[in-house]
Amino acid sequence: MAAEPDPRIANMDEQVALPRQNGELVFAAPWEARAFGLAVALNEAGVYPWRDFSQGLAAETAALEQHGVQVSYYERWLETLEKLAIARGLVTPEELEARTAAYAFGAHDDHTH
């Protein structure tokens, strides 16, 4: 299904365009690639149209800029993804908090594969 990149994702507007080097995607850490894959996979699964994500990312970016806050591209991406997942009822803020805390304290490392 994801055999070919979607040009709507590959060619987003300058303001929210994917970070790249010599045309290729650049991930500064493994989690950035996971967050990228999650957002794209949910779109491909039909959970939301890509427009919803890209507009969310643009809004997130604009809001941070207005407050003069410097946040990395994929941190903004993750924030957008979390908000969208919560708004669509895929996860609740509480379970996300709880799971994050659990991982922070080393629990749940053996989640099922």
Next chain:
Amino acid sequence: MSGNHHDRQQAGTESYAALRTKALEALLVEKGLITTDVIDTVVHAYEQDIGPLNGAKVVVRAWVDPAYKKRLLADGTAAIAELGFGGREGVDMVVLENTPTVHNVVVCTLCSCYPWPVLGLPPAWYKSYAYRSRVVREPRVVLREFGLELPASVEIRVWDSNSDMRYMVLPERPAGTEHMHEAELISLVTRDAMIGVAKVQAPAAVARG
């Protein structure tokens, strides 16, 4: 095992983002909304297929295989498809060969048509009005600004992409790379060389020698 401050300091906010991502992924997988395999596939597809790597493979194959090069110049779309690359847009690919006397450069004067299945994401300057308007009027000057000085004897051809025709440049194979294997050659071919605003450079040591 004992948590130490050093780790926490190094990890910083990135570690928090990593935990958040892991938590979100785990929850979505548990709810059956997504599988880790699908995420892996997506990441792989975009990492591998979105960059200029596909184009570089096409170029290098043409360098080492004269029969392939002939097919590539005759029917770019079909020859590129032979290597397994193609877009979902159904547009024709035309490959332009650079020679010692002819240099090709690609633009899209109307918008930003770009052969993304082979070259990945277009660079910001490709979409800029300055490049789109100037490369047609004064290609030699624009190429010089990219650091590409061409002798006056070299003819420059500018190709304007459109919705059903995408161009890609087949750059010249640099001298001093005769001994190199296909995999090594691929790493030399840049996106800019395939747009036509640069030449492929031999590795410094070889070029100097």
